Amino acid sequence: MYYYPRHEPRPPQHPLRGGFSRSADSKWPARSSYAPRYPVYDYHAEPRAAPYHRSQRASAASPRDSYTRFNPPPAPPRRVYIPAPPPPRVYIPVPNRHVHFDLPNSSSRTHHTRKRSHPDLHRPSTPAHPSRKRSLSDLHRPHAPAQPPRRRAEPSRQPSFYTLRPEPVLPRPPRGPDEPTIHILTYSLRRAPSASHHSALLRTYLPPSTPHLYTINAANLTPPPGQICALYSGVSRTVQSYVLADARARKAVAQAVDELLEFGRRERRRQREGRQGQRAVALSVCCELGTHRSVAIAERIAGEVRGWARSRGVGVRVRVVHVHRVRGERDEY
DSSP: OOOOOTTSOOOOOOTTTTOOOOOSTTOOOTTSOOOTTOOOOOSSSOOOOOOOOTTSOOOOOOOOOTTSOOOOOOOOOOOOOOOOOOOOOOOOOOOOOOOOOOOOOSHHHHHHHHHHHOGGGGSOOOTTSOOOOOOGGGGGSOOOOOOOOOOOOOOOOSOOOOOOOSSOOOOOOOSSOSSOEEEEEEEETTTSOSHHHHHHHHHHHSOTTOOEEEEEEOTTSOOOOHHHHHHOOTTSHHHHHHHTTSHHHHHHHHHHHHHHHHHHHHHHHHHHTTOOOOOEEEEEEEESSSSSHHHHHHHHHHHHHHHHHHHHTOOOEEEEEESSOOOOTTOOO
16 A cells, blocks of 8 residues: 655545445444444554655556455565674783983992993003003094104294285295396386286386386287287297387387496495395286287396396396286297
8 A cells, every 4th residue: 555645645545446435333232243345444553754855756556456455565674784893903012121220429429331342442551551541432443552742833923025916917036136136127008007006017027125116018019910829938049029019119128228227236335335235126028918029128137237247157047927818829939
């Protein structure tokens, strides 16, 4: 039998299937015999409506015999959850290890503890070996005789004649030379254009208290051809021949040689008179690049002075420093 929900009205029953509806007063007694093909309604046990789902369709129930009594539908089965038994606990006995920390409370106790743990470190030293405290690293290396303590090298306090600069720097000569010395310095006007730059060069490349006569400006002289300048510098005789072809260059060389020799005679005369004389003098030459004209004039002045000293048998030291010279492709040095 199909049970309708309570909120839906029951349709009238067909007279052949269920008969006409009767009221409560005209119902059959409870213990009366059943009439065949006549519906019997049991009002004592009123059936409840089964839960209705919209997804379900009401199927047409097949006609049943009217003498069969229908009971209410059985209750839906209930799911009973039976929890799984917990896993058995397995007890694995673990040996107990007791660590005893003995905190030293005095220096003597610390010493005895170290002595017991490392007896080799506390053996008495023999007279053949000086007593020295041994460390833990001595246990991992072969025995070596004790060495005397090293002395730290003290920095030298002697003045240095070398100066670190971006351009190549030549060492200064020692102070107080035994023989007369002539210093000839060449530089570039592009890299030392002002008087302060010139003074800095003199302080850098000349010994202290060295008198400086004057500076020859070779920038106004006739330069060598470009192809010659690309292959050689002023130390080459080829460039010197081109530079000294100018009369002004020859005059500057002769005047410089005379000035240097006159300075030497004057200082030698002062020494004969018992006065203190200078034994060093300086001269500088400059040009645009400091490579061709100034170097050529300085080399020719140095050669003239050396030739005069050899002819007279006089010991004169000539020192030439080219500060900004660039070596040519075919230069010897």
